[in-house]
Amino acid sequence: MKTESEINVFVNGVLHYFNTTVQQTAECGTPHLAIGRYPDVSDYTGMIKISGKRTGMVFFTAPKGMLSVMLMRMQETDMSHDNLCDLVGEIANTLSGNARRDFGHQFNISVPSVVHGRGSPVEYPEKTRPIIVPIEWRTYHARLVVCLD
Amino acid sequence: MEFVGAARNGREALELHEKLRPTLVTMDLTMPEMDGGECVAHLVKRDPSIKILVISALADKVTAIDAIEKGASGFLCKPFTDRQLNEALRKLVGG
Numbered sequence: 001m002k003t004e005s006e007i008n009v010f011v012n013g014v015l016h017y018f019n020t021t022v023q024q025t026a027e028c029g030t031p032h033l034a035i036g037r038y039p040d041v042s043d044y045t046g047m048i049k050i051s052g053k054r055t056g057m058v059f060f061t062a063p064k065g066m067l068s069v070m071l072m073r074m075q076e077t078d079m080s081h082d083n084l085c086d087l088v089g090e091i092a093n094t095l096s097g098n099a100r101r102d103f104g105h106q107f108n109i110s111v112p113s114v115v116h117g118r119g120s121p122v123e124y125p126e127k128t129r130p131i132i133v134p135i136e137w138r139t140y141h142a143r144l145v146v147c148l149d
Numbered sequence: 150m151e152f153v154g155a156a157r158n159g160r161e162a163l164e165l166h167e168k169l170r171p172t173l174v175t176m177d178l179t180m181p182e183m184d185g186g187e188c189v190a191h192l193v194k195r196d197p198s199i200k201i202l203v204i205s206a207l208a209d210k211v212t213a214i215d216a217i218e219k220g221a222s223g224f225l226c227k228p229f230t231d232r233q234l235n236e237a238l239r240k241l242v243g244g
Contacts, residue, residue: 020228075231093179094227097206105211111181 007031007131009102010058010146013095014135022073022137029134034124039132039145041122043067044084045115046092052108056128056148058099060092066140085114095144150238159183163191170196173242178205178216186219193220200241204229 011028018026045061067084076083089112096109115122124130128147135142153169156162158180166174174192178185189201203216206227213224225237 017228020230023230090227094206097179097227098208100212101208105207105209109179109207111179 006102006148007133007146009099010095010144011133013098014133014144016098017091017094018137022070024073024137026135026137029136031131031133034130034132034145037124039122039124039130039143041115041118041120042142043116043118044088045120045122046088046090046112047115047122048092048096048112049110050096050107050148051110053106054103054148055125056146057125058092058096058109058147059122059145060088060095060142061145062088062091062135062142063140066137066142069138069140081116085116088112089114150242157181159185159188159191162188166192166195166199171199173200173202173238175202175204175238176221178203178207178212186216189216189221190219202237202241204234 011031014026014028018024039061042061043064044067045059047057047059050056050058064084067087068079071079071083071087093109093112100107124147128149130145130147133144133146135144153171154165156165160183162176176185176189185203185205189203192199192201200222201220202223202225203221204225204227205212208226216224222241223237225234
C-alpha cells in the first residue's frame with residue numbers, strides 16, 4: 001500500500017509539469033483507489049513500466065483535445081497523431097522519471113509505450129493497488145494512474 | 150545555432166553524428182536500442198570536443214553524476230521552460 005507521501009510525489013510532479021511546460025496551473029482531485037482490473041482510458045495513454053526496487057506501472061491518459069491544446073501552448077504547430085503520441089509518452093516518462101528524486105535511482109523506468117483510442121486493451125498489473133489521480137486543466141479531464149507493489 | 154538533425158535512439162544518433170558532425174548535441178537518457186548514457190560515452194570517445202547536454206526526466210543526483218562522468222557537458226532535468234533550455238545551451242556554446 002502506498003503512503004500519502006508517495007502519491008504526493010506524483011501529484012506534485014503533475015502540478016510542476018503543467019506549470020512549467022504549458023505555464024498554466026492544473027488541479028489534481030483527490031487520489032482514489034481504482035475499481036476493477038481495466039482502467040477507463042481516454043484517447044491517448046502513455047505507459048511506463050517500473051522495475052528495480054519497486055515494480056508496477058505508471059500511466060497518463062488524456063483526451064485528444066487536451067493534448068492538442070498543450071502542444072499549442074508549447075508553440076508546436078504539428079498536431080499530428082504521431083506528435084500527440086509523443087507528447088502523451090513524454091508526459092508519462094517525465095512524471096515517472098521525476099519520481100526518482102524521491103524513490104531513488106533504483107526506481108527504473110521503461111521507455112514509454114503508447115496506446116490510442118478509448119477502450120484500448122490496458123490492464124492494471126497484478127499484485128498492485130492502482131491509485132487514480134484525477135487531473136483537471138482548462139475544461140479537460142485527464143488521469144494519472146500509479147500502480148506500484 | 151542551426152538545427153541539423155534528430156535521432157530516435159542512441160544508435161541512430163551515432164549514425165547521424167558520423168554524417169553531420171554537430172558541435173552540440175542534446176541527448177535523452179531513456180531510449181530504446183541504445184540508451185543516452187551509452188551513446189554519450191561513444192560520442193565523447195569519437196569526438197572529445199563535442200558538447201552534449203543531457204536532457205532527462207530522471208531527476209536523481211546519481212543519474213546526473215553518471216551522465217557527467219560519461220562525458221556530458223551539462224544536465225537539464227525535464228520539464229523545463231524555453232528560457233531554461235536556451236540558458237543551458239548558451240552556457241555550453243559560450244564555453
